[in-house]
Amino acid sequence: MQSLVIVAHGSHLNPDSSAPTYAHADTIRASGAFDEVRTGFWKEEPHLREVLRTVEGDEIYVVPLFISEGYFTEEVIPRELRLAGWDVSEWDSDGISADQATLVAEDIDREVHYCGPVGTHRAMSDVIVRRAESVTDDPDVGEGFGLAVVGHGTERNANSAKAIEYHADRIRERDRFDEVRTLYMDEEPEVDDLPEHFESEDVVLVPLFIADGYHTQEDIPEDVGLCEDYRDGYDVPTAVDDTRIWYAGAVGTEPLMADVILERAADAGADLDDAVATVRETTRVATGD
Amino acid sequence: MPETSTDGVPTAAIDVDLPGDAFDALLAAVSADGSSDAPAIDFEGLRATREDGATVIEVDGERFRAESERDLHEVASDHAAHVTNWHFYERVAGADTPRRAFVRWLEAAEDRSVEARYAALAEGIVREWGQLRVTTTLTDRGDRRYDVRHADDATAAVDDLDAHEKPRDAREIVTFDADGRYRPLKTAPTLRAGWVFPDLDHRDVYEVVEAIYPATVANWHRERGGRLDVDHWRETMDRQSGIYGVVQTWDRGEGHEHVNWVAEACCADSQCLKRREWQYDDETELDVDGGDGVFPCREPCSLVVSAARKWTRLEGEDEQSYEFTLTPSEKEQLEAIIDAVADGRTEAIREADLKDPANRYRARFLRAKRFDEEGNLPGVPTDDGS
Numbered sequence: 001m002q003s004l005v006i007v008a009h010g011s012h013l014n015p016d017s018s019a020p021t022y023a024h025a026d027t028i029r030a031s032g033a034f035d036e037v038r039t040g041f042w043k044e045e046p047h048l049r050e051v052l053r054t055v056e057g058d059e060i061y062v063v064p065l066f067i068s069e070g071y072f073t074e075e076v077i078p079r080e081l082r083l084a085g086w087d088v089s090e091w092d093s094d095g096i097s098a099d100q101a102t103l104v105a106e107d108i109d110r111e112v113h114y115c116g117p118v119g120t121h122r123a124m125s126d127v128i129v130r131r132a133e134s135v136t137d138d139p140d141v142g143e144g145f146g147l148a149v150v151g152h153g154t155e156r157n158a159n160s161a162k163a164i165e166y167h168a169d170r171i172r173e174r175d176r177f178d179e180v181r182t183l184y185m186d187e188e189p190e191v192d193d194l195p196e197h198f199e200s201e202d203v204v205l206v207p208l209f210i211a212d213g214y215h216t217q218e219d220i221p222e223d224v225g226l227c228e229d230y231r232d233g234y235d236v237p238t239a240v241d242d243t244r245i246w247y248a249g250a251v252g253t254e255p256l257m258a259d260v261i262l263e264r265a266a267d268a269g270a271d272l273d274d275a276v277a278t279v280r281e282t283t284r285v286a287t288g289d
Numbered sequence: 290m291p292e293t294s295t296d297g298v299p300t301a302a303i304d305v306d307l308p309g310d311a312f313d314a315l316l317a318a319v320s321a322d323g324s325s326d327a328p329a330i331d332f333e334g335l336r337a338t339r340e341d342g343a344t345v346i347e348v349d350g351e352r353f354r355a356e357s358e359r360d361l362h363e364v365a366s367d368h369a370a371h372v373t374n375w376h377f378y379e380r381v382a383g384a385d386t387p388r389r390a391f392v393r394w395l396e397a398a399e400d401r402s403v404e405a406r407y408a409a410l411a412e413g414i415v416r417e418w419g420q421l422r423v424t425t426t427l428t429d430r431g432d433r434r435y436d437v438r439h440a441d442d443a444t445a446a447v448d449d450l451d452a453h454e455k456p457r458d459a460r461e462i463v464t465f466d467a468d469g470r471y472r473p474l475k476t477a478p479t480l481r482a483g484w485v486f487p488d489l490d491h492r493d494v495y496e497v498v499e500a501i502y503p504a505t506v507a508n509w510h511r512e513r514g515g516r517l518d519v520d521h522w523r524e525t526m527d528r529q530s531g532i533y534g535v536v537q538t539w540d541r542g543e544g545h546e547h548v549n550w551v552a553e554a555c556c557a558d559s560q561c562l563k564r565r566e567w568q569y570d571d572e573t574e575l576d577v578d579g580g581d582g583v584f585p586c587r588e589p590c591s592l593v594v595s596a597a598r599k600w601t602r603l604e605g606e607d608e609q610s611y612e613f614t615l616t617p618s619e620k621e622q623l624e625a626i627i628d629a630v631a632d633g634r635t636e637a638i639r640e641a642d643l644k645d646p647a648n649r650y651r652a653r654f655l656r657a658k659r660f661d662e663e664g665n666l667p668g669v670p671t672d673d674g675s
Contacts (some may be wrong), residue, residue: 009418012473012592015464022460042421045475053507054499056386071531079528
C-alpha cells in the first residue's frame with residue numbers, strides 16, 4: 001500500500017496558509033496515484049509529530065511543501081517526524097539538489113522516503129511558467145512579456161536565492177519570455193524597483209512562496225506599488241511607472257504544484273502509472289478552444 | 290440440519306439478508322486450507338471448521354453441519370448477523386488499525402454480543418467524540434452506515450441540516466467557527482453546528498473524524514493498547530529550536546508553577562477537548578486537571594509552544610510595584626473585564642447591560658476617567674518601577 005504524506009508549514013493565524021496543501025492533496029487523491037494521501041503541518045493539525053501515525057501504508061513518501069532546502073527541511077521536519085539517523089548529508093545536496101533519503105521513522109517503526117522540497121525540483125520551473133499563464137489567462141504568454149521571479153532573499157537562508165536563480169536560469173534558457181529576472185524582498189535587486197529592471201512593458205511577477213499570506217498579500221503588493229494599502233486591493237495588471245505588472249500571487253497556489261509533489265515521490269521510487277500526465281492535463285490553462 | 294437446538298433467541302429475529310460477497314468470503318475461508326487443525330473462522334461467536342469433508346458452523350455454541358455448499362448457504366443465511374459481522378470486521382474493515390478499532394468502538398463491539406449489537410444497530414448506536422455525535426446503523430445487508438453531526442444537532446432532522454457526502458467537505462466545517470473566525474486549534478470546543486454527513490461508510494466516517502479531529506483516533510488507539518508515547522513539558526521544550534529555543538530558558542529549576550498556569554490557560558476543557566496526559570516531566574505531575582476528553586493529548590501542541598515563547602519573554606521581566614487609585618467597584622471592574630476576555634464572554638455582553646462591569650460603556654467610562662493622555666493608568670510610570 002503506497003502512501004503520500006505532504007508536509008507543510010501551516011499557520012495559527014491565516015487559513016490560506018494550508019489551503020494549497022489541501023488543494024494539491026485533493027488533486028493527487030483524485031488522480032488515484034496513491035492508496036492514501038495525508039497532510040501534516042508544523043503549525044496545524046495533524047502536527048508533523050503525529051501525522052505518520054495516521055498513515056496505514058507501508059510504502060511511504062514524505063514530500064515537504066517548502067520552497068527551499070534549509071532549516072525546516074533539514075532540521076525541523078526530520079526531527080519532528082523522528083527520522084532515525086537523519087543527517088543532512090543523506091541528501092548529498094549542493095543546496096538545490098536534494099532528492100530523497102530512506103530512513104526509519106521511529107514513530108511508526110517503518111521506513112519512509114523523505115524527499116527534497118518541491119521548490120527545488122526541476123518541474124517547479126514549469127509551475128512558475130504555468131502561473132504566468134494563469135494570471136494572464138494566456139497559455140502562450142511569453143512574447144512581449146518579462147518574467148520576474150521573486151523570493152524572500154538570503155537573509156535567513158542562502159539556499160533560498162539559489163532555488164530562485166536556478167528556476168530563473170532554466171526558464172531563461174527556454175527563450176520564451178523576452179526577459180527573466182530575479183528580485184528579492186530583503187536584498188538587491190529589490191522587488192520595490194521592479195520597473196527599473198525590465199524593458200518590457202508587461203511583466204509577470206511570480207513570488208516563489210508556497211502559500212498566500214503576509215508576504216504575498218501585503219508586503220509585495222505595497223512594496224512594488226500595486227497599491228498604497230493592501231486592504232484597498234489592486235488590479236491585474238496594474239501599471240507602475242511605465243510597466244504593466246501582472247501580479248500572480250504565491251506560485252504554490254497554482255494547481256500544477258500537485259505535479260511537482262508527484263514528481264518528487266516518483267523520483268523517490270513511487271509507482272505512479274499515468275498520474276503525472278493526468279495531473280498535468282487536468283491542471284492546465286484552458287486554450288479557449 | 291441443526292445438530293443441537295437451543296432455546297436462545299434466533300438470530301433470524303434480526304432481519305439481515307446474507308449478501309453474496311459475505312457468503313463468497315465464507316465459502317473461500319472454509320475452502321482455503323483443510324490441513325490445519327485451527328478453525329477456518331473463529332470470530333465473535335462464529336466458528337467454522339472442516340470435519341470429515343463437511344463444514345461445521347458453530348454460532349454461539351450451537352452446531353450446524355453443512356455437507357454441501359447449499360447447506361452452508363442455508364446455515365449462513367439463518368445466521369446472517371454473525372456471518373456479516375465476521376465479514377465486515379475480518380474482510381472489509383481490515384487489519385489491526387486505529388480505523389478498525391474506532392469503528393468497533395462506535396458500535397460498542399467489545400461490550401455486547403453480536404445479537405445484542407445487531408438489535409441495537411437496528412435502532413442506531415450513538416457515540417460522542419469531542420463535539421461529534423456519531424450514529425452507527427445497519428443496512429438489511431449487514432453493512433454499517435454512519436451519521437456524523439454536531440452533538441448539539443442530536444435531534445435535528447437531516448433535512449434541516451446542511452448535508453454532505455464527501456469527507457473533504459469537513460475541512461470547511463473545521464476551518465471557521467460559527468462567527469467565521471479561523472480555528473487554529475481543531476480540538477477547540479468551537480466546532481460549528483448545522484451540518485450532517487448522514488450516510489457514510491466505514492472508511493469515510495474515519496476520514497471525516499480525522500479531518501475534524503486529526504490524529505485523535507490514532508492516539509486514542511495507542512492509549513487503549515498501553516502504547517501512548519507521552520512527551521512531557523520538559524522534553525518538548527528541550528527539543529525546540531530556532532525562535533522557539535528560548536522557551537528552554539523558562540525552566541530555571543524553580544518549580545513548575547508556570548506550567549500549571551500554561552495548562553490552566555490553554556488546556557482546560559473549555560479551551561481544548563483533548564485530555565491532557567503530559568505533565569511537567571515524568572516524575573512531576575502538574576497540579577491542574579487534565580480534562581475529561583475521550584482522546585488524549587500526548588505533548589504540548591504547537592499553540593502551547595508558541596504561547597510559551599511569548600510568556601518566556603514576558604515572564605523574564607522583573608515584578609514592580611505600582612500604585613493606582615481606584616474605587617472598590619473599579620478594582621472589581623478590572624477583574625471582571627479580565628474574566629470576560631479570558632472566558633470569551635465579551636461578545637455576549639449586551640450593549641446596554643450597564644450592570645455588567647465588562648460592558649463596553651462601563652469600560653469606556655473607566656478609561657475616560659482613569660487613563661491619562663498616553664493611555665496609561667496614572668501613578669508610577671510603567672517602565673519606572675525601580
